[in-house]
Amino acid sequence: MxxxxxxxxxxxxxxxxxxxxxxxxxxxxxxxxxxxxxxxxxxxxxxxxxxxxxxxxxxxxxxxxxxxxxxxxxxxxxxxxxxxLRPISTATIHVPLTLDAASQRDALLQTLEVRRGIEVEASRVASRRRTEADLSHIEEKLDIMEGVHLEKGSSGPEDLAFHLAVYDATHNPLFRQLLEQMRDAFERFWTNPFDRHDFARRSFPFHRKLFDAIRAGDPDDAAHQTLEILQVVEEDIVEMAR
Structure with missing residues (x-):
């Protein structure tokens, strides 16, 4: 043998x-x-x-x-x-993210495709797992975001802070970590989105509706409101990049 x-x-x-x-x-x-x-x-x-x-x-x-x-x-x-830059441990999952897009428009649409999958599921999970403390935290960030929006007609880091608060309400740290790996790209964009201060203005009412759905514990409505927000963002990216 x-x-x-x-x-x-x-x-x-x-x-x-x-x-x-x-x-x-x-x-x-x-x-x-x-x-x-x-x-x-x-x-x-x-x-x-x-x-x-x-x-x-x-x-x-x-x-x-x-x-x-x-x-x-x-x-x-x-x-x-x-x-x-950020603490890690032996339990950290390393996911290096790179964008090789020819334009800002393409890069933003690529990140939006990823956001759509992550945020819809995060909204569903948050609506099921949120605590009273989570709801207070999300509403606090929402109030700040809406205040900036009323004053300036737009918001930047405040929008990201709202979504991070939703991610935290999932009690699954991977949701937040995945978005934080794209934070630099989002923050660079939000400082001057296509030279338009009214970028994605139409999406702001849906943020309040998203919070209401999470507070009501309605995962389907939370997913729907998230898709509405991202649809407006996608439409504005396409329109303003022409």
């Missing part, structure tokens, strides 16, 4: 690749960040210290650091060091 595989064992059972040292270092750093309870803004150990502690070369350390920076977890400041 031992001769059965003679001559082609190597084809059936190829040699294993060398260990991914960069990945191992990244996992070690993640564990360190968790155990040391580092917070956003804290500085990570210097390259030399990491090399000595982990027993690896400079190139491996830089590879791991590059991965963390690409994930938006850390930021390297020339002449200062590497700083933590």
């Amino acid at each position: 031992s001769d059965q595989f003679a001559g082609y064992t190597s084809n059936l059972l190829p040699s294993l690749p060398a260990a991914d040292r960069g990945k191992q270092v990244m996992e070690a750093l993640t564990g360190f960040i968790e155990r040391a309870a580092l917070k956003s803004g804290d500085r990570l150990p210097a390259e030399r210290e990491l090399m000595a502690s982990l027993g690896v070369g400079r190139s491996t350390i830089r590879e791991a650091m590059g991965r963390l920076e690409a994930l938006g977890v850390t930021q390297t400041r020339k002449g200062s060091g590497t700083y933590l």
Whole structure:
């Protein structure tokens, strides 16, 4: 029987690749960040210290650091060091997001496609799981958003804060984390949306209706109001990008 595989064992059972040292270092750093309870803004150990502690070369350390920076977890400041942008743990799911769109319009429509799937489900879940504290938090953000809208005819970060509050009401941290990975793109856009201060103005009444649906514990209506909001946003993106 031992001769059965003679001559082609190597084809059936190829040699294993060398260990991914960069990945191992990244996992070690993640564990360190968790155990040391580092917070956003804290500085990570210097390259030399990491090399000595982990027993690896400079190139491996830089590879791991590059991965963390690409994930938006850390930021390297020339002449200062590497700083933590957001806390992570060994339970963190890393989902690097990139957009390779030819225009702002295409990029926004791509993010909108993702938002549609995430936010509709988040609205459904929030309407089932929300607590009284959640409702107070969502309504607080909604009141602020509506106040800014009445004053300026538009709102920016306040709109995002409202949706993040809805995400928090799901009590599933992945909803919020997924949107936060797109936060930079949204915030850059909202500072000057197509040079139009009235962008998505028609969507604002639906935000109050969405809150009412979540408060009433009506997942179907919550999903419907979310789709109404995103439909207005999509229409305005297409119209204003012409």
